[in-house]
Amino acid sequence: MSVERLKEALLDGDQNRAVLEAKLVRDAGVPSETIVTEAIEKAMEQLGAKCTVEQFNLLEIMLVGRAVTAVMKWLFPEGAPPAAVKGAAVLASLEGDVHDLGKNIVKTVLIAKGIGVIDCGKDCSLHKLIETAEREKAQFICISGLITSIVPQVRRVRELCMSRGLQRIRIVAGGAALKQSTAENLNVDYVAENAFDGARYIAEILEA
């Protein structure tokens, strides 16, 4: 099965081979949407399962991410069609945190799951984050944090959402600095063990 070969190329992090396999699969008549669900989502699931037992290192994850992004770009050069996108999640690393590798991994995983992503970048102020969430009618706010100095900011997100009447937004936190805390402690809805765990949580809510 060539969908299987595409999945393997993705998991090997081989960008060129993955795009090539994707072309072969689509030339064989498989629709783009099926490629996403059968190859990309499956590859990400496998990666997620292995990540938790530390079988993948950062480079491997980044390479898979890169390959997935390349295939998605090839499949949807104009960006994914609105029908294929579920939900909307706003992503950011907060003010003072300039590390965005982790956030970018989350972004790739969410896109691969067909979830709409609005990226607020790194060193993002709470003001900008909430504004964006309001403007984009987001259902999720995802905060990735590598340094513990941002914890007080994370704790304020809920109250700021409330003050704008955005009480239905779910707040997800993750990253080295945040995953040591509990959801109650951070005043968020969910603390993700890693990018895949966070994406799983979001997908489950969207499906419910």
Next chain:
Amino acid sequence: MPLLTVHGARIPFQPGLSLRDILDGTDYRVRAGCSGTGACGLCLVRIEQGMVGEPTQVEKLHLDQASLEEGLRLACQVIPSEDLRITIVSGAPLPGWKRPVRSHVKEYGFVDRKDLPAGVEHPLGIAVDLGTTFIGLSLWDFTSGRCVTGRQGVNPQTGHGSDVMTRLLCACESDQKARTLREQAFEAIGEALQDISLREGINPHEIVRMVLVGNTAMLTLLGGTNHELLLKPRYWTIPIDSPVEYLQRWPAQHGIHLSGSVWVVPSLAGFVGSDLLAGVLSTELTEKGNGALLIDFGTNTEMALWDGKSLWVTSAAGGPAFEGSGIGCGMPAEKGAIFRISLDKSRFAFDVVDGAAPLGLCGSGLVDLLAILVRSGWLDETGRFLPTIDPGGFVLSTDHPGIVLTKKDVDTIQRAKAAIATGVRILMAEAGLGRKELKRLYVGGTFGQWLDVANAQEIGLLPDIEATSISLCGNTALAGCEDLLMSPSCVKRLEGIRACAKVVDLSAHVGFQDSFIENLYLRRMRMR
């Protein structure tokens, strides 16, 4: 009061305190790299007898099920209420000051003494490098222009965080905490001076000048103010004052000459300290032609590139992997550390510090091992072990089954090296220099002492230039501090260096992520 039994000693304790807090008040201290939040996971103890609560969330993060079943716990998380017997698994390094052996120490010959206080028959000076992990000092004789003695010891602030960020956060918690950190650095320097004067019969009243360099975080913590600014990225590339207002009380408190001068050399920007400037000075980076690069390895690796007009400086937060920290089998370059490894047919041969039984690998040993593993195909460029290698990790020698290099360790080293290599690449790009225009490379930091340059180049930790153009310089910060202490012309030169420095913020650079990924590979550094 309930009793805590540790290594035969019986210590009464107040219920409510954590094991770490109890032990900190005794001679049986545990290793620590954070302020007791559980973030570092270093304070391992084994519960031998007695009841304690269930493991906390944080403990489950650091310890697997098998370890927990064996009774391993984090001392900061366990709050005992009844009699308990424990074993400390990782003890704190012994306090105390050592006299380091240094290979190349300069001599200054005649020193102009007209600025020194009059009436001192035999004036002496002290240079201090206030490092994140270590504090280094050297005592100088203004009459002969020679170094008299030196000391190196652990910065006691490490107990409040082994990395700069944790320590800054700790100081931001309260004025009390900030004061504690300030006093710790101040007192450590005093202790070192006392150790010198007691053991080597030096009269501290003859010390008439003291010069101190350090990274910006250490300087603000020493000053007790402005450390909170360093948590904000916009301050990283601009100067931060670190006034040490209580300098006046140093001479009296440290017992040095009362009219003696104390100069804390100001840093250049939030992440470029006066330690790097001192390194630029001591390596004469800007004096011997264009295309010279200094990489000063440390917990934060700082680097400077001279292109003939500007000095491009930056800092790469690579973490302390090359100091052996954060690596399962890693350790500092102390007794018992494997510092050199070679492969003879299929047998590993290694050298151990002080010829002791091997306990782990220090930075240079890790570099050797990685290069050998990649060269022999046991590890691929991506950091994956051959399928035939035990998933638990690579065991260096069956005689020492405890020394295991895991995939996670390799990943940590890959990240540290990628941060540094990305720094080099971005500095080169900013300066518009190509690979061929890089003429000289200076490697600073104790890590360089035993570094095998060819191995470091093979895994892409150092740029590929002729081995003869690379100098391993040891502590360049302390050497530069000595220049400032002993030579007025160097003080003038420092001002020139400041004037042409350009601070580069790696994280703000568009090419950062791509370059970082590219440099995660365990292969030679690719440069334009």
